[in-house]
Amino acid sequence: xxxxxxxxxxxxxxxxxxxxxxxxxxxxxxxxxxxxxxxxxxxxxxxxxxxxxxxxxxxxxxxxxxxxxxxxxxxxxxxxxxxxxxxxxxxxxxxxxxxxxxxx
Amino acid sequence: xxxxxxxxxxxxxxxxxxxxxxxxxxxxxxxxxxxxxxxxxxxxxxxxxxxxxxxxxxxxxxxxxxxxxxxxxxxxxxxxxxxxxxxxxxxxxxxxxxxxxxxxxxxxxxxxxxxxxxxxxxxxxxxxxxxxxxxx
Numbered sequence: 001x002x003x004x005x006x007x008x009x010x011x012x013x014x015x016x017x018x019x020x021x022x023x024x025x026x027x028x029x030x031x032x033x034x035x036x037x038x039x040x041x042x043x044x045x046x047x048x049x050x051x052x053x054x055x056x057x058x059x060x061x062x063x064x065x066x067x068x069x070x071x072x073x074x075x076x077x078x079x080x081x082x083x084x085x086x087x088x089x090x091x092x093x094x095x096x097x098x099x100x101x102x103x104x
Numbered sequence: 105x106x107x108x109x110x111x112x113x114x115x116x117x118x119x120x121x122x123x124x125x126x127x128x129x130x131x132x133x134x135x136x137x138x139x140x141x142x143x144x145x146x147x148x149x150x151x152x153x154x155x156x157x158x159x160x161x162x163x164x165x166x167x168x169x170x171x172x173x174x175x176x177x178x179x180x181x182x183x184x185x186x187x188x189x190x191x192x193x194x195x196x197x198x199x200x201x202x203x204x205x206x207x208x209x210x211x212x213x214x215x216x217x218x219x220x221x222x223x224x225x226x227x228x229x230x231x232x233x234x235x236x237x238x239x240x
């Protein structure tokens with residue numbers, strides 16, 4: 001299964017929303033990095049990742065998110081993780097990343 | 105009972121999902137529950153990532169061997185790469201999160217037993233075990 005990313009900018013909340021559909025792994029994580037980085041160049045803001053249809057993420061995907069969060073934190077911005085499935089919540093919990101991202 | 109299934113994959117990111125899917129199909133057939141199947145899938149994916157990212161030269165394959173036993177599922181991932189210092193894999197530091205280095209920690213968290221042998225210049229073997237538990 002590949003990865004499909006639907007992006008939109010939500011004006012009233014002033015954030016980028018990315019709907020992640022499929023799998024973020026060693027093959028697809030470079031694409032995720034590129035799309036988010038390009039969006040931030042276009043407009044810097046908080047990021048919300050809608051994970052309702054995200055089936056899988058691995059350490060390469062989490063690494064991309066950590067890298068982006070480091071950049072965002074310089075301007076006191078955040079990454080919001082919304083609607084993760086239980087397997088993804090578990091991974092965020094064991095790595096402690098649920099404490100550095102905002103869980104929605 | 106002990107049965108083996110072996111696959112050999114090119115050291116490229118696009119092939120890692122084949123090992124993951126194979127692992128989850130076998131785990132499902134063995135009767136693992138959904139959470140265990142997901143743990144096995146993630147752990148196998150991380151070990152294969154390790155082989156592709158740090159292990160092999162481009163023209164080498166890495167090997168994945170699945171051993172099905174009555175009460176356990178054993179997965180061994182072997183690469184022929186440069187190896188790494190196993191003792192230097194730290195736990196995640198939330199005060200200074202890093203973009204890489206989470207893989208081995210995730211494998212150890214999700215599997216029941218993990219053995220890692222890495223030899224400088226000769227490659228790495230990651231062997232992991234998941235035990236079938238009686239459902240209550």
